[in-house]
Amino acid sequence: MRKTLPERYYLDHFYEFLQFFEGANRPLVDAKTAAFIEAFKALDKDDQCLIVRAANRKYPVVVSKTFDYAEINAPLERLTGLREAGWFTSISQGDSYSLGQAMTKSDLLILLKDNGCQASSSLAKQALIDELAGVMARQPLVVMDELNEQYLLRAYDVPLSYLLFLYFGHTRGRLNQFSMRDLGVMRTRQDVSQQLARFEGQDAARGAFYYARQLTAFKQLNEEEKAHFSLDTDVTVHCPIGQDYRDRVLFQMGSYWLAKDAPKALAYLQQAGSDQAQEKWLRESYKLGHKDAVQQALEAIIDDPASDTLLAFAEDFYARKFDRKRTSTLTDMLRDATHVVQLDDIHNQSVEQGVISYYRRQGLAAYRSENQPWRMLFGLLFWDWLYGEWGLVSEFDRRPQVLRYNDFYDRFGSDIEQHLNKYCASAGTLHRYLLKQASAHYGKVNSIFMWRQGLPQSLTILLEHTNMENLRQFLVLMCKDYASLRDGFPDILVVDNSSLRFEEIKAPGDQLRRNQLITIQRLRQCGFEVGITQVNWYHDPLQPYVVVDIETTGGQSAYHRITEVGMVKLIGGEEVARWQSLINPQRHIPSRITQLTGISDDMVAGAPVFAEVAEDIEAFTQDSVFVAHNVNFDYGFIKQEFARLELDFKRPKFCTCARMRKAFPGLKSYGLGALSAHFDIRLQNHHRALDDAQAAAELLRLIQSKNEELLAKEE
Structure with missing residues (x-):
């Protein structure tokens, strides 16, 4: 059902928007823009609404013709008056x-036809x-007069665009973001005081x-058109910003001209001061x-150097190029791997988790780390x-000013050093402070990390x-150049005899990126x-497989719940453990489901x-391949149940249905019952x-046996 908005809802938001320019940002408003605001406020409410x-x-x-709003008296007449004004x-x-x-596709086709252009209706609107x-x-x-009766051009876009730029800090901001906020589509930081100016002065803005x-x-x-574009670099x-x-x-201009006029392109690139532009200028x-x-x-x-990246x-x-080194630093680092791990290729879709499982089987503690723990710590x-x-300018901001400018340490260096000396005195002190901060700010919108309940285990x-x-020391480096050190962190951390190390995992064909370097x-x-x-x-003949089957109250994991879980663990084709339990779904089980399952x-x-x-399911399946007949169904329900507990569940998957189709093609049916009867x-x-689950485990054995036969023939 469409939500009915209060009368003059959009006007109220526009005044909320204008209020932003009554405080610290008022000096940024130039004379023409200020005149626009005053002229707008002098209009009556109906004209303002329009x-x-x-x-x-x-x-x-x-x-x-689309300006037919109940909150505006005689909108078309007012539109004519505003046009004249x-x-x-x-x-x-x-x-x-x-x-x-602004036109519909059908209106575009008619307009083009009226002007002698027979465009195909199959063309995309942008092509039209x-x-x-x-x-x-x-x-x-030929129909310009008729068009001007139907279509009008806003004449106040320049001052409006400037105000939007001051408010949002970029050119993508739109007034409809206020309604998106109210509808819950867009989360904002409504605790922002809005006393911070976006720019230091009008010239900067x-x-x-x-x-x-x-x-x-x-x-x-x-x-x-790009060939005729000019930029006033004065x-x-x-x-x-x-x-x-x-x-x-x-x-952008330099990249455009590279293939057309290299000297011109290089001149544009050389004028740009970004790392990206300097690198391109040097290469070209x-x-x-x-x-x-x-x-x-x-x-x-x-x-x-201006940055670590450059x-x-x-x-x-x-x-x-000048010391005649044959390979890049990235290649050298990749070749000088400190560890080599032999991993079953079942993990090729989740390599990092496979390595973690490998280390756990060696008796080591290993955890997924990558960027999240570092960014949450920071x-x-x-x-x-x-x-x-001094962080945000408006409630729609997500990235703090000091990170956008990459001048955090330049502005607060001495305070940062004191803060680090105080809270990095011991692990316990820092841990308690982080928990306190997480408790105070949990769930608040930010651009640095995603919230989790408590601190990540890593x-x-x-x-x-x-x-x-x-x-x-590393946190100081992050403060000095967050732009270069906000990502690229190693995939996992390993604890070996109380000694901590980080590892970047690379499978065959993987490359090391510069931010990782x-x-x-x-x-x-x-x-x-x-x-x-x-x-x-x-x-790996010793790779554990856990064959899982579940019964549920229905077929959709987002709405229905599990009523039973059965699991069989196989290592080397032999059953080593099994687990089963009925589950209370905390809702009624439909009669048709009871007739099917008996539950x-x-x-x-x-x-x-x-x-x-x-916890039992997590432990039983840990470091194992999750196997099921139509695996996405069972895996999806299990993952959804863990998600309801705000826990992650991730395992490599193996589908006995899909693999049976490949190993034994041409059968009439690949349902579990039909395959059980056939074999x-x-x-x-x-x-x-x-x-x-036991029946699916037998199918897994058949598939593995078939694969071994094929491998033997290849050898």
Whole structure:
């Protein structure tokens, strides 16, 4: 049912939006934009409602007949008056894309036909808009007068766009995000005080806005139009946001011109200051033979690097091009693997979990780590700076200003050092502080990490076994260059005789990425043991398989619940353990299900609920392959039950139904009952969990035997 919004709902939100410019951000509003605000406030409420309704539309061209709102008296007459007052204007030849976006596809086809263009109805709408742009570039539309009666162009988009840019900090922000917030579609930080200015001054704001608009405009152009695009690089930037947008548009322009005019492209790339642009300039300049200039630039970067990312590239590129090194640092690190693990190829879809299982079978403790524990550690430890008084500008912000600018340590260096000295004094002190922070801020929107109940196990293990001085040093590096050290962390951590090490897992064909190289190098620099583990595939005869069957109250894991679980564990084809339990689904079992399975409400009334057996199921299946007949059904229900407990459940999967089709093609049916009958497998109580699991285990043996036969023939 469609929700009825309060009268003048959008107008109220627009005034909430304007309130943002009454505080710390007021100095950023220039004279023209301030005049727009004052002129808007001088209108009566009906006119204001109409303007705001139009402002909430996605495109600058609006269809007049669609402004039929009960909250606005005589909307069409008011629209005419606002047009005469300059709030809206007529469509011109240069508004082809805006016009096309506002039109329906059928109206576009009619318009093109009226102007002598027979476009196919099978074309996508964007292709039709491109056709319209071509027509309007060549000649005036023959029905322009009629169009201007139906379509109007917002004449206040420039001041409105500037205000939106100040509020959201980018050009993608729209007024409809307020309603998305109210509907619960978009979560925001409603605890933001909104006393922080987005920019230090009007010049910084206007410069950033100019380059942001130019970047958006360039991306929307077709290839021919990009050739005529010009950028006023004399517009100065006074802040990191402006510099970022300037760098990005110059990079886009440089990339466009590379294949057409290399010197022009290199000039654009050289003007851009981003790591991405500098790397491209160096690579392309080297290709064109400018080796002396490239060598000098690389040496300058190595002497005074702007970031770890750029330094890693410069050192590697210099070594290969000027020191005649044959392989890259990434390749060298991958070749110098510190560990080699032989792993059953059943783990090829979840390599890291396979290595963890391998280590556990060796008696070692291993945990998935990657980025999450590090980012949660960083986010919780510095939460009060990142999301406190100086963190966010508006409630829609997710990334703290200091991380967006990458100047966290520059601004708060001495405070950060004191904070680290206080809370990194011992693992216990830091652990207690992190728990306190997690309790105080649990669930709040942030861009650094995802919330979990409590601290991730990998983070707790890290704190228990790490050298606190090593940890403190690395956290300082994260504060100094979060942009380079926010990801790329090793996949797993291993505890061996109370000694902690990290491992980056690489299967055959995997590559080491530069962000991984940088993070691994910095971790090693701070005293952490970090290795590369190379995985080789083979058939492991001792790989445990757990064959699972469940009975449920219905067929959809999101709505129905488990009533019984049966499991059989096989190692080397031999049964080593079995487990079975009825489960209380905490709801009525439909009669048709009882007729199928024989499981009734009375039978499960005294049975444990899933939460009471979850630990047993976790332990029984740990380090094993999850096998079932139509595995996604059983696995999906088990995973969903764990998710309801806010626990993760992940195992490699093996489907006996799919594998039987491959191993024994051409049978009439591959249902469990039919296959059991065909292969003379005992199935006494079909649709009871343990009996079905035992039958599926026999199918697994058949499949494994068939595979061994095929391998023997190949040898």
